[in-house]
Amino acid sequence: MxxxxxxxxxxxxxxxxxxxxxxxxxxxxxxxxxxxxxxxxxxxxxxxxxxxxxxxxxxxxxxxxxxxxxxxxxxxxxxxxxCVAHRLTLAAGQASKGLFYLQKDILGDLYRFYAKSAVRTQRLGDIQELMHEPGIKLVEAKDVRWLSHDKATTTLRRCLPSVYTSLEYETEEHNDSRAAGLFRFTQNYQFVVTTHDV
Incomplete structure (x- = not known):
């Protein structure tokens, strides 16, 4: 509404x-x-x-x-x-339905993985500090907020190495199956290409 x-x-x-x-x-x-x-x-x-x-x-x-x-x-x-921006969002959403890879809400899955756990968020922050990366929290991509997808992608791109390290740590040290799935998916070349400017 x-x-x-x-x-x-x-x-x-x-x-x-x-x-x-x-x-x-x-x-x-x-x-x-x-x-x-x-x-x-x-x-x-x-x-x-x-x-x-x-x-x-x-x-x-x-x-x-x-x-x-x-x-x-x-x-x-x-x-x-x-509205041109709204039409573009609708067109992109409809076009992505034909691509299996883009149907997965990986930005949302990553955001929720950390947002729903203060412990995982803290461990990600510690890893960012050790890796001398800026302390960045992942941003939620909301379907009704056109610019939020760009912000979520840009934020993830800035801290991707520490996210990889964090997901690997959660997989190996805490036997977290969600982390293992996210780790595998985000290391796929298609994910890297779609989240980076080419």
Missing amino acids: LDKIIIYNGFLKDGLSQTRFLSILPLPNGKADTITNSFKNYNFHSPRCVPLEVMGASVMVGARNGVAAQLRQLIPHLIIKH
Whole structure:
């Protein structure tokens, strides 16, 4: 459910595309009427306001009573665009379904392996210190947060040697079968290639 909405303005100035953040508005609920009413303080009735870029949820793009449909009744010349970042995420997700290797949530598995155990997290931190790596905790990749996958991958890439050492330690010293599986999977060349810039 939507609990906040970000409003920003895209425009051309001196032939260059500009984007300006306007506001983050709290929403008491995620209903189309509530979201539409939240736009009232902004001059969307201007004839110069042409496109509206939204995510693809039905509350936003529903043909009968979605936010876009309600705004189009107020502004007949409005052009509705599906958010490019959201479309890219959806396309990547759909494309990955055809690749067995990418169906495994390895970033999530690694995150949970450490996040659910303060002891394992501490041991990883100790290994990072011994290896003179920055003390980095793995980051959760959330499906609804587009940039979180990049952050999770970048974070893992920065501490991959210590994660390998930690997984090997957990496998050999604590006979942890999950660590053994993660260790095998992450040492596969496909994992290394997909987590590094090529």
